[in-house]
Amino acid sequence: xxxxxxxxxxxxxxxxxxGPVVAVRAVxxxxxxGEVHALLGANGAGKSTLVKCLTGVVRPDGGTISxxxxxxxxxxxxxxxxxxxxxxxxxxxxxxxxTVAQNLRLTGSSVDAVRSQLGAMDLKVSFRELVGDLxxxxxxxxxxxxxxxxxxxxxxxxxxxxxxxxxLAARVFDVMRDRRERGRSVLFITHRxxxxxxxxxxxxxxxxxxxxxxxxPEEGGEARIVEIMLGPEAARAEAKASQLDEGELPEAAVxxxxxxxxxxxxxxxxxxxxxxxxxxxxxxxxxxxxALEGQGQDELFEALSGQRKLAAGELRVAGKxxxxxxxxxxxxxxxxxxxxxxxxxxxxxRSVRENLVAPLYNSPRRWGPINMRDEGRRVxxxxxxxxxxxxxxxxxxxxxxxxxxxxxxxxxxxSGFAALLCxxxxxxxxVGTKLQVxxxxxxxxxxxxxxxxxxxxxxxxxxxxxxxxxxxxGRVTAELAGPAADEATxxxxxxxxxxxxxxx
Amino acid sequence: xxxxxAALEFRGAAPWRRALRLHGWxxxxxxxxxxxxxxxxxxxxxxxxxxxxSLAIDGLxxxxxxxxxxxxxxxxxxxxxxxxxxxxxxxxxxxEMVDMSFRQALAFSLLLIVLTMLASGFTGLVITLxxxxxxxxxxxxxxxxxxxxxxxxxxxGGGVPLxxxxxxxxxxxxxxxxxxxxxxxxxxxxxxxxxxxxxxxxAIYAVGSNRNSAYLSGxxxxxxxxxxxxxxxxxxxxxxxxxxxxxxxxxxxxxxxYTLNSVAAVVLxxxxxxxxxxxxxxxIAAAYVLTLSKIILLLRGTDPNYANVYQGALIILVVILGxxxxxxxxx
Numbered sequence: 001x002x003x004x005x006x007x008x009x010x011x012x013x014x015x016x017x018x019g020p021v022v023a024v025r026a027v028x029x030x031x032x033x034g035e036v037h038a039l040l041g042a043n044g045a046g047k048s049t050l051v052k053c054l055t056g057v058v059r060p061d062g063g064t065i066s067x068x069x070x071x072x073x074x075x076x077x078x079x080x081x082x083x084x085x086x087x088x089x090x091x092x093x094x095x096x097x098x099t100v101a102q103n104l105r106l107t108g109s110s111v112d113a114v115r116s117q118l119g120a121m122d123l124k125v126s127f128r129e130l131v132g133d134l135x136x137x138x139x140x141x142x143x144x145x146x147x148x149x150x151x152x153x154x155x156x157x158x159x160x161x162x163x164x165x166x167x168l169a170a171r172v173f174d175v176m177r178d179r180r181e182r183g184r185s186v187l188f189i190t191h192r193x194x195x196x197x198x199x200x201x202x203x204x205x206x207x208x209x210x211x212x213x214x215x216x217p218e219e220g221g222e223a224r225i226v227e228i229m230l231g232p233e234a235a236r237a238e239a240k241a242s243q244l245d246e247g248e249l250p251e252a253a254v255x256x257x258x259x260x261x262x263x264x265x266x267x268x269x270x271x272x273x274x275x276x277x278x279x280x281x282x283x284x285x286x287x288x289x290x291a292l293e294g295q296g297q298d299e300l301f302e303a304l305s306g307q308r309k310l311a312a313g314e315l316r317v318a319g320k321x322x323x324x325x326x327x328x329x330x331x332x333x334x335x336x337x338x339x340x341x342x343x344x345x346x347x348x349x350r351s352v353r354e355n356l357v358a359p360l361y362n363s364p365r366r367w368g369p370i371n372m373r374d375e376g377r378r379v380x381x382x383x384x385x386x387x388x389x390x391x392x393x394x395x396x397x398x399x400x401x402x403x404x405x406x407x408x409x410x411x412x413x414x415s416g417f418a419a420l421l422c423x424x425x426x427x428x429x430x431v432g433t434k435l436q437v438x439x440x441x442x443x444x445x446x447x448x449x450x451x452x453x454x455x456x457x458x459x460x461x462x463x464x465x466x467x468x469x470x471x472x473x474g475r476v477t478a479e480l481a482g483p484a485a486d487e488a489t490x491x492x493x494x495x496x497x498x499x500x501x502x503x504x
Numbered sequence: 505x506x507x508x509x510a511a512l513e514f515r516g517a518a519p520w521r522r523a524l525r526l527h528g529w530x531x532x533x534x535x536x537x538x539x540x541x542x543x544x545x546x547x548x549x550x551x552x553x554x555x556x557x558s559l560a561i562d563g564l565x566x567x568x569x570x571x572x573x574x575x576x577x578x579x580x581x582x583x584x585x586x587x588x589x590x591x592x593x594x595x596x597x598x599x600e601m602v603d604m605s606f607r608q609a610l611a612f613s614l615l616l617i618v619l620t621m622l623a624s625g626f627t628g629l630v631i632t633l634x635x636x637x638x639x640x641x642x643x644x645x646x647x648x649x650x651x652x653x654x655x656x657x658x659x660x661g662g663g664v665p666l667x668x669x670x671x672x673x674x675x676x677x678x679x680x681x682x683x684x685x686x687x688x689x690x691x692x693x694x695x696x697x698x699x700x701x702x703x704x705x706x707a708i709y710a711v712g713s714n715r716n717s718a719y720l721s722g723x724x725x726x727x728x729x730x731x732x733x734x735x736x737x738x739x740x741x742x743x744x745x746x747x748x749x750x751x752x753x754x755x756x757x758x759x760x761x762y763t764l765n766s767v768a769a770v771v772l773x774x775x776x777x778x779x780x781x782x783x784x785x786x787x788i789a790a791a792y793v794l795t796l797s798k799i800i801l802l803l804r805g806t807d808p809n810y811a812n813v814y815q816g817a818l819i820i821l822v823v824i825l826g827x828x829x830x831x832x833x834x835x
Contacts, residue, residue, distance in 0.1 A: 057720070078722030093720030097713035097780035098706065106706050107721045124513040128522065138514050 006069040008033045008185050009054075009085075009154050014063035015209075016049050023049035025209035026063065031154060034183040036176050038196045038217065040229055041206035042402075042430035047189050048090060050206070051158050054187075055080040055087040067153070078107075086152035090159050090428075092139040096132035100142065103131055109146050117145035121171045137164050137293050144172065155179055156187045161195060162428045165293035165456060166491060173199050191430060193222040194459060205229050226431055260284050262319075263450035264304070264335060264419045269313035272299030275474035276313075281419055281450045286441055288465035288482070289454040290490050296474035297454050298340075301423045304452070305337035306330035317418070331362055334418035338408050338425050345408045348397035352388065353379050355396050355407050359415045382410035386440060402433030409440065419450045426455060438464050461485040472496035529774030529826060530786035536822065537793050544796060547803040553680050557673075560684035561750050563795035564672060565590065567688045568743030569762040570769035570791040571696070571784050572624075572736040577770050579732035580712035580779030581638035584763050585627060585645035586740050591653040591759030593620055593744025598662030598754025606667040613668075613745050620741030621734050623649075628733025632726040646763065653756040662754035672749035684746070688788060691742060695735070696784050708732050712779025768819050769794055774826070794819075 009031040016024045024046040031037045041047050053060040056074030064071055067083055074080035077087060094103050104111050104127070111127060118125060123141055131139065140160055147155060157176075161169040176186045176199055188200060196203055197217045204214045205228045213228045215221075262280040269277045273296035281287050291297045302308040304315070306324030315322040317333045324330040327337070336359075339345050347355055356379050360366060383390060386406040392398040396407060405425060412420060422441070426434045441451055441464055453464055461468050461482065468485040470478045470493035478493035548555055569586050576583040593616055601609045631641045674683050699705035707728045710718035719725050747758050773790035775782030797818055801811040 076722060077720055089720055091716060091720070093717050095710040095713045095717045095721065095780070098709055102706055102709075103721065106703065106710055106718075106723065108703075126514070128519070129514075130522070130526075134514065 007031060008035075008068060009187075010066040010069070011050075011054065012064050012066075014050060014053050014065065015061050016046075016053055016058060017061060022209055024053065024060075027206065027209070027211050029204050029211065030214075031185050031187055033153070033185055034180055035201045036180050036186045036188060036199055038200040038203035039187055039189045039206065040193075040196065040203055040225060042229055042432055045206040045229075045430075046209040047206055048158060049209075051087060051089075051156055051187075051189065055085055055156065057089075081147075081150050081152065084153035085156060086147040086150045086154070087156040088140070088143045088147050088158065088160050090162075092131075092136070092143055094131045094139055094142060097130065099128055099130055100125065100134075101127040104146065107146065109149055113149040114142070114145050117148045118142070121145065121175065123171070135294060137168050140164060141168060141171070144175065148175070152184065154185045154187060156189075158189045159191070159428060161190055161192060163456070165291075166458060166494075167292055169195070191428065191434075192457060192459075193217075193225055193431070196225070197221055207231055229431065263317065264322075264452070265316040265319075266304075267314040267316075269300065269303065269315070270311040271303045271308055271313075272296065272311075273474045274300050274303070277471065277474070277476055278313075279469060279476070281452055283450055284445050284448050285466040286445050286451040286453050286464050286482075288461045288468035288485065289452065289471060290458065290461055290468055290485070290494055291454070291471040292494050293456075295471045295494075297471055298423070300471075301337065301339075301421055301454070304330070304335060304421055306335075328362060331359055331415075334416065336412045336415075336417040336420055338405075338412070338420065338422045340424040340427055342401070342404045342408050343397075346396050346404060349395055352383070352390060352393040352396060352399070352407055356382055356411045356414045359411055378414040382413040385413055386410045387436065402429035405429050405433065405437070409437070417449065419452065420444065421452045423454050424456055425453070426457065426460065434460075458487045458490050461490060470494050528829070530783060530789070532826065532829070533773055533786045533789040533793065537789050537796065540793065540796050540800065544800050544803070547800060557675065557682040557684070559792065559796055559799065560682035561672060562799065563792050564684040564688065564746045564750055565743045565762060566765055566769060566795060567788050567791040568691070568739045568746055569766040570773065570787045571688075571691065572739035572743065573766035573770045574773065574775050574782065574784050574787040575696075575708065575732050575736045575739065576638070577767075577775050577777060578712045578779060578782060579708045579729055580715065581628075581631065581729065581732070582642065582767070582777070583624070583627070583733070583736055584639065584642040585624075585649055586736070586743070586766055587759040587761065587763030588646050588649035588653065589620060589623060589737075589740050589759070590744040590747060590762055591756055592623075592649050592656065593741055594747040594751075594758050595653050595657040595662070595754040595756050597745060597748040598664060599657055600662075601665060601668065601748070602663040604665060606665045609665050609668045616745065617738060617741035620744065621737035624737025624740055625730055625734040628730040631733075632729050650756075650760075653759070657754050657756050660753055660755040664748050664752055669749050669752045672746055684750070687742070687746070691739065692784055692788065695738065699735070700783070704728070704731060708735075709780050712781075714780070765794060772819055772822055 007030040009029070011027060011029040013026045013028065014024055015026050027046065027050055029050070039047050039050070052058045054065060054074070056076045056079050066072065072083050074083055074085065080087065095106065098106065101111060104114055118141070121141065125134070125138060125142065140163060144160065157172070160172055164172065176188065179186050190196060197219050200217055202214055203217045203225065205212050205225065207229060215225065215228070217225060260283040262282050264281040266277060266279050273294065277300060279287065289297055299308060303310050306327040306329050309325065317335060322333055330336070347358065357375050386409060388406045388410060389399070389403050396404060399407070409425065426437055438460070441453065445451055455461065462485050465482040465485065467482060468480045468490070469476050470490060472494055473496060477496055480489060545552070569590060572586050573583060597612065597616055600612060604612065627641060627645050631638050672684050675681060676683060676686055707718070707723045708731070710721060710723055711725050711728045715725055743762065748754065751758065769787055769790040771777065772793065773782065773787030775787060794815065797815055798811065801814055806814065
């Protein structure tokens, strides 16, 4: 039995560098038994690397890791599980071409144990299904269930909620509470601070590969955490951006947008899980789409951007019929997409510049010699507008997630657009970058762009949107004014429940 | 907050549809083989039993080569040295076995199979240790083995004991079932099927499907890949020996065509070149389809030079058709 004062997990001076790049400089982390501990930090602060060090995915260059006062060194994720550390990684650890049952056999997990863990979370999945056929959120839950079968002393969740709709995220929080009640601990990594204040006992914050503070998160204490996380300089920028959510969304702007001409109109669309969605996206507005996972939003985005053929319904761009059969058609009509998976949108091996200008050369008229001066001007404009960090610009895959996301947006700035379709543009990027994205979207709208905005993070809607449509079962269930789209109201409408009063 | 905690059930495709997706290709290749039979019979004037035996014998080395290739491709690699390594085994066995008794020849065969596994495993080791892509290392090995074969035997020669030849050419008792067919299915059932359902076989699929997920699932990725090459070596060794047994002579260039034909059989047999998908049962059918199509073209009197054109076109056509049908069942 460990004595009360000995923490369950004690990491001291853990360091890891990849070549000349220092990912983790020197991190101390201490997690007590029966504690839900948050690990926070901007993108690139070293959270994921620290987790990899703890769980034996990579070998740390320095420092010590102890469990119950005894020094341990995990050699592999499996070995870590035997030491009592079970991770759920950011990338699903399930092999796509095998069935769920085969995957469990591969790791020596008990099928019954996993099934009962899923049952405890109110989930049912056929184990004969190929993993590649299952949606990502279900895979995360399967990973979690599999980790739980080891009854780990420390469960490590690396951004598990980033790809989860709110109803599944709620189940993860239940699991975390349950672990605490059993005297087990959880190390919880997330970008969503509201989740931290609601569920965590303590939080350790990383910045630039070092721990810069451990606090007890309280309801409403998010600003304090952001301050520690970003450091003094960035906190000031954040204060500027936060004026957006208070001052700069007056009622007047909303009505003005309602009278503006429609850029993109959808009339009774049917495609995949979409069963009759209509809307008009107007000049100068950000129109939010809020939905739980799998309510048809992905198919809607695919149809609008020309990746999927409509089964029925009509689309109009600037009043003229729009039937895209290829993303090329959509791009030509200046309807452009920022997809949820940024690596699908980017050319990861190529430079930032090439990524930014790639859409420019769609039109055969622009083939032939490249106008370097014009290209350079566009690239500089877009890079400046988004403050893209150009230090690793030779290959986009070397950029941090937040910077990559900026590139996916910036390339449309470089080529120009009428309607910007953003499908979860802030997934898995840090708070500072998120704030920049919000500010940018508002700015673009103010300049007359029309933006369709889906997010899995409900708190973003009142910050960014003029109007919000909630979708449930492939249909629009409610229209809310941006400022009225608070989390409670959204959740209600997203579950297809009647709103108490008409808020629209 | 009004989030109701309803039970969430994920329902996938209907079971028959899933089964069709998993095994449809294999079934289809066997059906293609069956469908070719009536046409083949209408062209041939020979005795059916005799013709079946010739098909089994002709297809024997390719079956083993394709099985070897399939294992490597499923694990996410590709082995361009299979054919020339078969050639090495062919000349080595023909040179040494020429004066051996049947028993000695059998014992020597076992030794050769172990040697082939070591040779192929060495290739795998080089690949995983140096992290040079499979295609580069095995392309190099192709030339190495070609040279080794010429070094062992410059011009065709040697021989094998008659009983050893009969292993490939004969029938099982008087049943009319060719030994060559039995050999292929025995290798499949005794080696592959048990592995397929145990962790090592699953690991081969896992590594080919997604290396990172496999690693995070606790699979030793390098170990598994080397294991796949070892296993491929076993089938390659059998392929080389079957060349000797069926031709009763050693020829340093005998293996040349098997490398690319094994890739063709793998593709036709429903194994994804990206790894992780497919099985050996379909690949065997594909090897027979390729062999039979060659026989049919020969019977029709097609110029052998054009025969390759037809065969190439056939492969592309079948794979296109299969791709279209797969897409249908997916959506």
